[in-house]
Amino acid sequence: xxxxxxxxxxxxxxxxxxxxxxxxxxxxxxxxxxxxxxxxxxxxxxxxxxxxxxxxxxxxxxxxxxxxxxxxxxxxxxxxxxxxxxxxxxxxxxxxxxxxxxxxxxxxxxxxxxxxxxxxxxxxxxxxxxxxxxxxxxxxxxxxxxxxxxxxxxxxxxxxxxxxxxxxxxxxxxxxxxxxxxxxxxxxxxxxxxxxxxxxxxxxxxxxxxxxxx
Amino acid sequence: xxxxxxxxxxxxxxxxxxxxxxxxxxxxxxxxxxxxxxxxxxxxxxxxxxxxxxxxxxxxxxxxxxxxxxxxxxxxxxxxxxxxxxxxxxxxxxxxxxxxxxxxxxxxxxxxxxxxxxxxxxxxxxxxxxxxxxxxxxxxxxxxxxxxxxxxxxxxxxxxxxxxxxxxxxxxxxxxxxxxxxxxxxxxxxxxxxxxxxxxxxxxxxxxxxxxxxxxxxxxxxxxxxx
Numbered sequence: 001x002x003x004x005x006x007x008x009x010x011x012x013x014x015x016x017x018x019x020x021x022x023x024x025x026x027x028x029x030x031x032x033x034x035x036x037x038x039x040x041x042x043x044x045x046x047x048x049x050x051x052x053x054x055x056x057x058x059x060x061x062x063x064x065x066x067x068x069x070x071x072x073x074x075x076x077x078x079x080x081x082x083x084x085x086x087x088x089x090x091x092x093x094x095x096x097x098x099x100x101x102x103x104x105x106x107x108x109x110x111x112x113x114x115x116x117x118x119x120x121x122x123x124x125x126x127x128x129x130x131x132x133x134x135x136x137x138x139x140x141x142x143x144x145x146x147x148x149x150x151x152x153x154x155x156x157x158x159x160x161x162x163x164x165x166x167x168x169x170x171x172x173x174x175x176x177x178x179x180x181x182x183x184x185x186x187x188x189x190x191x192x193x194x195x196x197x198x199x200x201x202x203x204x205x206x207x208x209x210x211x212x213x214x
Numbered sequence: 215x216x217x218x219x220x221x222x223x224x225x226x227x228x229x230x231x232x233x234x235x236x237x238x239x240x241x242x243x244x245x246x247x248x249x250x251x252x253x254x255x256x257x258x259x260x261x262x263x264x265x266x267x268x269x270x271x272x273x274x275x276x277x278x279x280x281x282x283x284x285x286x287x288x289x290x291x292x293x294x295x296x297x298x299x300x301x302x303x304x305x306x307x308x309x310x311x312x313x314x315x316x317x318x319x320x321x322x323x324x325x326x327x328x329x330x331x332x333x334x335x336x337x338x339x340x341x342x343x344x345x346x347x348x349x350x351x352x353x354x355x356x357x358x359x360x361x362x363x364x365x366x367x368x369x370x371x372x373x374x375x376x377x378x379x380x381x382x383x384x385x386x387x388x389x390x391x392x393x394x395x396x397x398x399x400x401x402x403x404x405x406x407x408x409x410x411x412x413x414x415x416x417x418x419x420x421x422x423x424x425x426x427x428x429x430x431x432x433x434x435x436x437x438x439x440x441x
Contacts, residue, residue: 112298119263120314121288130310134300 004165009193011083012170016151019087023094023146028139030095031102032128036114046103052096057089058155064089065160081162086170089156094146101145105138106131140209144202151198171197215276215289215365215398216241217262219424222271224257231257232422234271241276244392244399246413248406248427253419255402256295259368262400263292275366286316291364295371297355299343304335304354307343311358325361332391333357348375353384360395367396371403385411 034046066072068080068088079085113134117127132139154172161168163177171194178187217239224232232254239245249255260266262273264283273280275289283290299307305326312322330336335353338346346354352375359367372388373381389412392399401412402419409416416427 110298112294112296113300115260115265116294116298116300117314118283119260119265119288119290119292120311121283121285122314123282123284126314130300 004169005190005193007166008169008171008174008190009197011168012151012172012194013197015083015086015157015170016090016147019090019150020094020143020147022087022091023098023150024139024143026091027095027098027146028102028132028142029128031099031142032106032131034099035103035106046100049096049100049103053100055093055096056155057093057153057157058159060092061089061156061159064092064156068160080160081164081168083161083168085160086157086168089160090150090153093153093156094150097145097149098142101142102135102139105135105141108138109134137209140205144205147201148198151201152194216274217366217398217400218274218277220272220274222261222273223269224254224261224266224422225269226257230422232261232268234258234422234424237417237424239398239400240415241398243415244389244396244401244413246409246416247400247402247419247424248404248409248416249402249419250404254422255404255419256370258419258424259292259370259400259402262366263290263368264288265292285314288315289364290366290368291359291362292368293356293359293370293372295374297351297358299351299354302343303340304330304343304346304357305339307354308339308358308361311362315362325363329357329361329395332394333360334387349377349380349384352376356391360391363395365397367392367399369399369401372401373403373405373408388412 034042034049064085065080067074068077068085069075070080072080079088109131114127114131117130122130152172154176157163157168157170158173158176161170161173163169163173169177171190175187175190175194178184178190219234219237221236222232222234223230247255247258257266261268262275262280264280280289281287300310308326308329309322312325317325326339327336330339333353333356335350335357338350338354343351343354352372356369356372359369373384376384385408392412401409403409417424418427
C-alpha cells in the first residue's frame with residue numbers, strides 16, 4: 001500500500017484539481033451571466049442550477065458513462081476508464097456548484113454596480129473582470145465548494161474511472177476498495193490523507209480570501 | 215454638446231416608461247428635468263448615459279448617435295441618485311473612473327486632488343468609499359462624475375441623502391462646481407427649488423412625457439411647474 005500511496009495522492013490532486021479549474025473557468029462566467037441577465041425562464045434555470053449543486057455523483061457518473069462507453073455517442077474517443085473520463089464527470093459535478101455560488105456572489109453586490117461601471121465606460125469584458133474583483137470572496141468560495149465536492153466524491157470516479165490500480169484509482173475509490181477487503185487501518189489512513197488534502201486546499205484559499213477583505 | 219432626443223420610447227415590463235417625441239438639452243447649459251417620483255427621470259438619465267438602450271428612437275450627443283459607452287470616447291458622466299462604489303477608498307474610486315476614460319496616472323492624481331478640494335471631500339479620499347455617510351457619499355459620487363470633465367454631465371437627484379444643513383451648502387456650491395467642471399448638464403430632481411437654483415431651463419417629466427416649462431425669470435416661479 002505504501003508504494004502506491006503517493007501515486008494515488010498525486011492522481012487524486014491532478015484529477016480533482018483539473019476538474020475544479022475547468023469547472024471554475026466554465027462556471028464562473030455562466031454564474032455571472034445568470035446573475036446579470038434577465039430572460040424568460042431564468043428563475044427555472046436558477047432552480048435547476050441550485051438542484052444541480054446537490055447532484056448525486058453516482059448519477060452523474062452513470063450519465064457520463066453512458067456518453068463515453070464504447071457503445072455511447074462519444075465512445076469513439078476511447079476515454080472510458082481513464083483519468084480524462086474522471087475529470088469530465090467531476091467537471092459536471094463541479095459546474096453547477098460554481099455557477100450557483102458565483103451567481104449568488106454577484107447578486108449580493110450593490111445592484112447599481114454593473115450600471116456604474118458601464119456608465120464609466122467599461123466594456124463588457126472589463127465590466128466582468130471588475131465585477132469578478134468585487135465578488136472575489138464569493139468566487140474563492142465557489143472554488144472551495146467545487147474542489148471540496150469533487151475530491152471527496154466516490155460514485156462518479158468509480159463509475160467512469162473503474163478504480164483501476166495504477167491508473168484511475170484515487171483516494172476516495174481506494175478507501176472503498178480497502179474497506180471492502182477489510183483493511184480498515186489502511187482505509188482510515190487514506191481517509192486521513194484525503195481530509196488533510198481538502199483541509200490544506202481550503203486553508204490556502206481561506207487565507208487568500210481573508211486577505212482579500214477590504 | 216447638444217443632447218437631442220428623437221422619437222425616444224422606453225418600455226419596461228410591458229409598461230411605457232418614457233415617450234418623448236422630441237427634446238433638446240442645449241449645449242453648455244444646465245437643464246433641469248422636474249417630476250414626481252416614478253415619472254421616469256432616472257430612466258431618462260440612464261438612457262442618455264448609455265446604461266440602458268431605448269426601445270425605439272435615438273439619442274444624439276453633439277449630433278452623433280449615442281453608442282454604447284466605451285472608454286475615452288464616452289461622452290457622458292452620470293452621478294447616481296444612490297451613489298455606488300467599488301471596494302476601496304474614495305481615491306481608488308475616482309482613480310478607476312479616470313482610468314476607464316484612459317487618463318494617464320500623473321494627470322489622474324492631480325485631477326483627483328483638485329476636484330476633491332473643490333467638492334470638499336479631500337479629507338475623505340483615503341476612507342473606504344462604502345463606509346461613507348449619506349451626505350459624504352453623495353459628494354464623493356458627485357466628485358467622481360465631475361472629475362471626468364465629460365462633455366455631458368448627468369446628475370440624478372444630486373441632493374438626495376444629504377441632511378438639511380448639508381443640502382443648503384451643496385445647493386449653494388453646485389452652480390460653481392458645474393461652471394468649473396461641467397459643460398452641458400442635465401439634472402433631474404423632484405424638488406422645484408433645486409431645479410430653479412441650478413438650471414437655466416426647466417422641463418417637466420410626468421408619466422413618461424416631457425414638456426417644457428417657461429424659463430425662470432427674475433426669481434419668479436416658472437409657469438407650469440408642479441408644486
